[in-house]
Amino acid sequence: MPSVPEAYAVLEALGFRRSGRIWLLDDPRIVFEAPGSFPDRADESDEIETPQGRKLAMLKVEDMALWRLREAVFWGVRDAIQQTLWLLEAPLLDRARLEQRARTEHLDSPLRILEGAATAQATAGVPFTDDALRELVTAMTRSYPFPT
Amino acid sequence: MKRTITAEAWRAQRAEAARRSEAVDRIMPSYERTRPRDAAEADALRRQGIAEELIGPPRAPDGS
Numbered sequence: 001m002p003s004v005p006e007a008y009a010v011l012e013a014l015g016f017r018r019s020g021r022i023w024l025l026d027d028p029r030i031v032f033e034a035p036g037s038f039p040d041r042a043d044e045s046d047e048i049e050t051p052q053g054r055k056l057a058m059l060k061v062e063d064m065a066l067w068r069l070r071e072a073v074f075w076g077v078r079d080a081i082q083q084t085l086w087l088l089e090a091p092l093l094d095r096a097r098l099e100q101r102a103r104t105e106h107l108d109s110p111l112r113i114l115e116g117a118a119t120a121q122a123t124a125g126v127p128f129t130d131d132a133l134r135e136l137v138t139a140m141t142r143s144y145p146f147p148t
Numbered sequence: 149m150k151r152t153i154t155a156e157a158w159r160a161q162r163a164e165a166a167r168r169s170e171a172v173d174r175i176m177p178s179y180e181r182t183r184p185r186d187a188a189e190a191d192a193l194r195r196q197g198i199a200e201e202l203i204g205p206p207r208a209p210d211g212s
Contacts, residue, residue, distance in 0.1 A: 019192040029196050046151045048158055055152065082176045088167035091161040092153065093192055121175040126175060 003037040039063070042104070062098040064092045066107055070092050073110045076137045085118055109143035184208065 001007060008018070016023045022033050039045060043063040047055040065087035071080035087093070102108040118138050121128055128136070173179075179202030185193075190203050 020186065020189050022189060022192060024192060024196055026196075031193060033199065044150065046153055049152055049154045051155050071183075075183075079179060079182050082172065082179055085172040085176070086169050089163045089165070089172055091168070118172075118175060122171065127174065130177070133177075145154050 001034045001037065003034070011132065042101070060097070061087055061093050061100055065090075065093070065098065066101055066105060069102075069107055069110060069114070069140075071103075072114075072137055073107065073140050078133050078137065081114065081133060081136065086115065088115065107144050110140035113140050113143055156174075184212070 006054050011018075011023055014025070015027075016025050017107075018024075019058055021035050022031055024031050040063075045057040046060055048058050049055050065084055068080045068084040068087060069079040071082060089099075097110075099108070102111045110141075114136065117128075117132075117139075178201070180201040183204055184207035185204045186207050190206060193203050194200075
């Protein structure tokens with residue numbers, strides 16, 4: 001969402017109020033986060049066309065998945081693992097673009113490790129334990145080529 | 149390349165998306181946000197009725 005006064009005015013006219021980086025509406029209860037105006041340099045967006053013909057920009061799901069993967073790899077965020085897996089299962093995901101972007105961002109190894117572990121758990125039919133998730137995050141982090 | 153997805157196409161994939169998300173949930177613990185959040189933002193979300201597991205822990209005074 002553009003962080004410009006005109007956008008704020010439209011939201012406020014609709015009844016939204018701002019609290020830091022989130023916008024709130026009381027009835028119906030709606031909350032959304034607007035952390036910045038523009039996607040990262042290498043990110044891309046798709047368009048969602050409403051029945052009225054209006055078009056809304058939406059970050060491509062492959063880029064959303066890689067941002068969540070970065071959170072897991074860089075900061076060890078456990079819930080980011082689950083969010084990444086949800087996004088990797090999105091029917092609209094472009095697998096070829098995901099893999100190309102992951103290679104470019106040096107996230108191909110963490111991605112492979114995550115998907116391998118998830119497949120193994122699904123095949124075994126058992127959920128990750130907390131210890132297994134910690135080990136998974138460690139393995140993903142170690143596979144990332146941090147500068148020395 | 150930018151794709152244009154109609155609202156109808158978006159709605160049409162929701163059932164499949166939900167089915168796949170449930171498969172992910174079967175191999176994960178119950179979802180709980182672990183990233184810290186500023187107190188003011190947490191309070192605003194709480195007043196909106198957002199569940200505690202989606203709000204996450206408070207951020208420490210040193211920002212960590």
